[in-house]
Amino acid sequence: MSDAGPVHDEAWFASRAQPGVRGLKAYDPGHDLVALRRRFGAGLVELGSNENPYGPSPDARAAILDQLHSLHRYPDPLGAGLKRALADKHCVQTEQLLLGNGSHELLMQLAQVFAGPGDEVVFSRYGFAVFALATQAAGATMRIAEALPRGQAGSSQHTPAQSMPLGHDLAALRATLTPATRLVYLANPNNPTGTWFGGRALADFLAQVPGDVIVVVDEAYAEMADAPDYASAVPLLARHANLVVTRTFSKAYGLAGLRVGYLLAAPDLVAVMERLRESFNVNAPALAACEAALGDEAHLQWVCARNAEQRIALTDALRARGLHVFPSQTNFLLVESGDATAAIEAGLLARGVVLRPMSGYGLSDCLRITVGTREENRRLLDALDEVLP
Secondary structure (H helix, E strand, O other), rough: OOOOOOOOOOOHHOOOOHHHOOOOOOOOOOOOOOHHHHHHHHOOOOOOOOOOOOOOOOHHHHHHHHHHHHHOOOOOOOOHHHHHHHHHHOOOOOOEEEEHHHHHHHHHHHHHHOOOOOOEEEEEEOHHHHHHHHHHHHEEEEEOOOOOOOOOOOOEEEEEEEHHHHHOOOHHHHHOOOEEEEEEEEEOOOOOOOOOOOOOHHHHHHHHHHOEEEEEOOOHHHHHHHOOOOOOOOOHHHHHOOOOEEEOOOOOOHHHHHOEEEEEEOHHHHHHHOOOOOOOOOOOOHHHHHHHHHHHHHHHHHHHHHHHHHHHHHHHHHHHHEEEEOOOOOOOOEOOOOHHHHHHHHHHHHOOOEEEEHHHHHHEEEEEEEEEHHHHHHHHHHHHHHHHO
16 A cells, blocks of 8 residues: 555645745634524524625615626626726726725735735734734734723713724824834724724824825725714825725625625725736626615615614613623624623524624623614514523
8 A cells, every 4th residue: 555645634734835824713704694594594683794784775786687697798807887986986086996805805915915024014903803814814914003991981972082992092003113014904983893083083193104104994884984073084095195995885885795895095006906906806796786886875875874873772772781882883883791791692692693702802701783773673682681691
C-alpha cells in the first residue's frame, strides 16, 4: 500500500494560507435562520439581522420581475444606469462611484488595495466586525482606539454625540494614528452600538487626519438617522481626496437579499479600486431593482418614518421593563441586560424570537434587537415578559 501522504485537514490547509488569513475566524452571521424557519414556520420573529421588515419599493419588485426574461445574459459590467441614478442622488460624478456585492465586499477590498504587511489600520472598539476582518485578511496590523465610556444611557433618542456611550471617540482615533497608518474605518451610525457622531465633529476630525491616510466612513444606516446633529460625510468628499463613503441597499431600501452596496470617493481612488473589482459583481435583477428603488423616494421616507416611530416605542417599552437601552439612530437597539443576558436570549429563541447576542463584540451583557413592525415588537415584548427574571 502506498503512502497516502499528509493528512489534508483544516489545519494543514491553514498552514499554507497567507499569513493574514491564518488567524481569521469566518464572519459569524448569528443563528442558523434557515433551520429556525423550518422549525417555527411563519411564527418565527426575526429580529437579529437588522433587516427592513417592511420590504422594498413595489417599483423594485416590478423591476426584478422584468429582468427574469433575460437571466441568460450577463449584467451591465459597469452598472451604468444605477451609477447615473446614484450620481444624481448624491450630486457626484459617476466616476466617483464603485458598486459592490454589498458594502461588505467594498470594505474588504479597501484594505486589500490600500493596506498590507507593515501597515496599520485604525478603527474603534465596538466598530463593525468587517473592519477587523478586512484588516487581518490584508495582513495589516489592527490599531484599536477605545470607545467612549459606557456610562448610563439617557431617555432621549437624541443624546449629544460628544457624550455618546460606546460611541466612536474621534479624539482617541486621531491619537491612535501613526506614520504607519494607511486606513481609518468609521461607521456612522455604528453597528452594533447604534451610536453616531455629528457632522461638525467629523469635519474637524478629517481636518486633523494627514492627507496620506484614507478615511472610510461606512454609512449603512444613514437614511434612518434623524438626530439634529447627524450629517452624512458625502458633502465632504469635495474637500477631502482621502475620504471614502460606503452605503448599502440592504437596510432602508429593503433589498438585503440582492446584496448591493456602493462606494463614493475621488475618481482617482475609484479608478485604482476598479482594478480589483470582480467582473459582473452586481447581478442584473439587483441593478434594476436598486435603480427603481432610488426612484421611489416616497417609499423610502415611509419606511424610515415607521422605523423611527417603532424605535422610540420599543425603546420606551424596554426601558419600562428595567432594561438599559442605548441611544440609536439605526433600525436596531443595543440593550444591556446584565448577568441574565444569555438566559434571556435563550428563552426568547425557544419561543421563536431571534435576537443577536453580542459576546463576539466583547459585549456579553448586551443583546442587539432589530426594530420590527408594531406586531413583531409586540410579540417580542410578550415573550420577553415570560423570560425576564
